[in-house]
Amino acid sequence: MNIRYFAWVRERVGIEEETIEVPGHVETVADLIAHLKSIDENHASAFEEEDAIRVALDQFHVEQDALVAGAREAAFFPPMTGG
Amino acid sequence: MTITPRVRVQLENFDAAEESLRLSAGRLDVGAIVTFTGLCRDEAGTLSALELEHYPGMAEAELNRISTEAAERWPLTGLTVIHRYGRIAPGENIVLVVAASSHRRAAFEAADFLMDFLKTRAPFWKKEHFISGKEGSWVDAKAGDDSDAARW
Numbered sequence: 640m641n642i643r644y645f646a647w648v649r650e651r652v653g654i655e656e657e658t659i660e661v662p663g664h665v666e667t668v669a670d671l672i673a674h675l676k677s678i679d680e681n682h683a684s685a686f687e688e689e690d691a692i693r694v695a696l697d698q699f700h701v702e703q704d705a706l707v708a709g710a711r712e713a714a715f716f717p718p719m720t721g722g
Numbered sequence: 723m724t725i726t727p728r729v730r731v732q733l734e735n736f737d738a739a740e741e742s743l744r745l746s747a748g749r750l751d752v753g754a755i756v757t758f759t760g761l762c763r764d765e766a767g768t769l770s771a772l773e774l775e776h777y778p779g780m781a782e783a784e785l786n787r788i789s790t791e792a793a794e795r796w797p798l799t800g801l802t803v804i805h806r807y808g809r810i811a812p813g814e815n816i817v818l819v820v821a822a823s824s825h826r827r828a829a830f831e832a833a834d835f836l837m838d839f840l841k842t843r844a845p846f847w848k849k850e851h852f853i854s855g856k857e858g859s860w861v862d863a864k865a866g867d868d869s870d871a872a873r874w
Binding site: 645695717 | 847848
């Protein structure tokens with residue numbers, strides 16, 4: 640699965656994008672976040688304030704209980720501040 | 723029949739007058755055009771620029787979803803949304819919404835709705851860069867933006 644990061648989440652992870660193998664036990668976005676946190680310290684720090692993170696699957700906003708099966712791309716970012 | 727909104731996510735500046743004219747030129751059924759322009763503001767004189775990061779693809783898709791919802795909700799004759807990205811200096815344009823309708827209420831409301839949802843749902847993030855050279859900082863989302871969007 641392709642994973643993308645934006646704004647301060649991107650800065651903390653230290654990369655814009657990566658491709659990961661999603662373990663079989665990952666069902667929801669929350670599971671995916673728990674898995675990403677286990678990759679290294681940068682990921683753990685990026686997802687420290689979990690409630691502050693917004694998620695999109697295949698470019699649609701979703702909540703953390705959304706199922707990841709079938710999604711090609713997940714994106715993680717802070718609340719939006721455009722306009 | 724609902725109109726097809728015109729959505730652009732671009733580096734370049736835009737011309738609000740030109741975009742407004744585009745929605746009225748050559749037609750006689752437009753009775754009201756509301757244009758909203760959001761600019762890069764520097765209240766304290768400390769900002770050198772805002773850096774607008776966006777999620778390419780989703781930014782366009784989300785603006786299209788919000789615009790289509792507005793076009794279904796109000797009887798519009800035209801709707802344009804332009805959001806810039808990249809480095810934007812104080813005084814420069816950031817975002818433009820132009821809503822045209824036969825009557826004023828639909829145009830005012832659609833433009834207001836568009837901005838409220840754009841702020842909370844369109845994937846753009848602002849980072850402030852300062853004249854002093856101190857480290858740039860990401861702008862925090864405002865709780866008021868969520869309550870504004872909840873009005874609709």
